[in-house]
Amino acid sequence: MYASLLSALLLGVLPLVGMSGQSSAVEYLAVAPPARTLELRTPLSASGVIVVDAESGQPVYAMQATMQRPMASLTKLMTALLIVENHAMDEVVTISRNAAVAIGNRAYLPQGERFTVGDLLSALLIASGNDAATALAEFHSGSVAEFVIAMNERAQQLGLSGTSYADPIGLDHGTQYSTPRDIALLTKFVLGKEELAERMQMRWERIWSLEGTEVNLSHTHALLHKSHELIAGKTGTTDGARQCLMSTFEVGGRQYIAVLLYSIARYEDMKSIMSAMSTTLL
Secondary structure, three states: OHHHHHHHHOOOEEEEEOOOOOEEEEEEEOOOOOOOOOOOOOOOOOOEEEEEEOOOOOEEEEEOOOOOEOOHHHHHHHHHHHHHHHOOOOOEEEOOHHHHOOOOOOOOOOOOOEEEHHHHHHHHHOOOOHHHHHHHHHHHHOOHHHHHHHHHHHHHHHOOOOOEOOOOOOOOOOOOEEOHHHHHHHHHHHHOOHHHHHHHHOOEEEEEOOOOOEEEEEOOOHHHHOOOOEEEEEEEEEOOOEEEEEEEEEEOOEEEEEEEEEEOOHHHHHHHHHHHHHHHOO
């Protein structure tokens, strides 16, 4: 059933509020599909790509968009969504040792110090902090393992039929994967949450623990620091996933979501897409 709902969304469907009060997969049809299909003249290095109209959800370009691949830190989109759906921004989280020593990219949150949920979401979405992801997962579910169960349940509710989670971070794992189409759909839900959308747009931010420790954050999306057309984004990189990227940008007064998986030159790929959009779709 969810697969058919997802297909419907990508033909022009917006989300609905289900009986639980959380967003589900289908409510009503959008009325403004893109006028043309994107034509790319420059080959992309990414093996999985989708570009969708952010309002209607209709794709304007897709390449192996339903094939499952590792997604690296694009995993954190689901981590963030679960947190914002269940917690207030002023709730307080203590950084455990497990979170403080999380492997991979970190925001360097001091063990034992306390941060608000809102500030940890900033560390998660701006700096892509694995320590922030672990701390939020433990806070929500008591353990990372229990949080992963919640992630997969929410994925099913949203109709992400090609997605499976193994941790809240995005490390390489045999049961952690998604598709460009699923990630584009998830991004629509994430950007519908103001608390998340505004953080994904921030180039820099500064947060403080309740104990007074300052933590400086810089967005990991390099193009976001340089391009005025880009609105928001999220990066992901592991050996297994290569370079992954989600970007939202505006062309001709309309907003689009682009997802790249398994790229070796994600920023060049994204610039090629944006250039083609400006010449093909205007």
